[in-house]
Amino acid sequence: MILKSQVEWALHCCAILAGLPEGRYLSTKALAEFHGLPKEYLSKALQSLSQAGLVHTTLGPSGGYRLARSPEDLTFLDIVEAVEGKTRTFVCNEIRANNPCRPKDHRESAPCAIARVMWGADEAWRQKLRSVTIADLGRTLARELPQALLQDTIDWVEDRAG
Amino acid sequence: MILKSQVEWALHCCAILAGLPEGRYLSTKALAEFHGLPKEYLSKALQSLSQAGLVHTTLGPSGGYRLARSPEDLTFLDIVEAVEGKTRTFVCNEIRANNPCRPKDHRESAPCAIARVMWGADEAWRQKLRSVTIADLGRTLARELPQALLQDTIDWVEDRAG
DNA sequence: GAGAGACTACTCGGATACAGTCTGTCCGAGTAAATCCGG
């Protein structure tokens, strides 16, 4: 059970888009080139973000993507769920129903106890992802990265922003 | 990203094995019949548990499986990791290294900030699974299930235990 | 009745098959900016 690499790509792309000047757009081509990724396939990840309403897109030349909301308002969970889907990581197939001892008219009072534990863990995971925003990520990067690299990157992006 | 159904099967099997009288074994066949699962494939899940040292096995007739430790000592995480593996759910491919602005001699001081967040969430998930034991599960079931069904199940198991 | 050998029921591991998902590529349709061309 490993998250698809599209999740990683989407997160990195959102980090870049967060540093984009207000109202400008950055193309898939630029994002793919920046991260060294296949442009066509990366666009699938960005489409997922677009469908989820996390990014806004414009067609035509100088088109591309920008964040649809403030980075303060965009959590890791939003992005992970946009790409990976919102379904829980554990699905209960109700195999307890096959217990040969169970009377035919037996009605379940609660979800399977095993599923409840697994879902609790899933919720803890999501809660953790919900607690970190892209703005938080930006602040961490600003603190840790060399000033020069940060500035060069911002300039690189702005050069290509439409 | 969905856990394999073998995880669900392994958890249910451990719950049953926890109710087995001391020193007795229960065969794959019985476990498969009880849960309505394909015997051959279920045995793969049990082999995973065996390799991880969570269950003990005996060959020959009246052979089968029993827990290798006390249910108090057996956590959900143990079982999930035995089947699903211990690798983290997020792998960082260091795509930040492709940043065209980065100087060639740049050395990373810390793991990728995005990966750290994802790993933190992964750890929260594992921590939650680590906090629940099979004994806890047994107590929950004893509290919630009808007394008759519980007793019938125990009898059914004991009938087939070798 | 006792002991040796055959038998049986089970685990274990490997081989195989099939389906679904992930990764990656390609192409056509639609759109908006930039460019070109005729007046």
Added chain:
DNA sequence: CCGGATTTACTCGGACAGACTGTATCCGAGTAGTCTCTC
């Protein structure tokens, strides 16, 4: 010089292919009880 037509650069969506993983089945080898047969 200006306005409409064309070109260009991009997104979007679908189709497609290959690799990998998850699900499932089958079979042979090995093991430990049980049964049988002989003395």
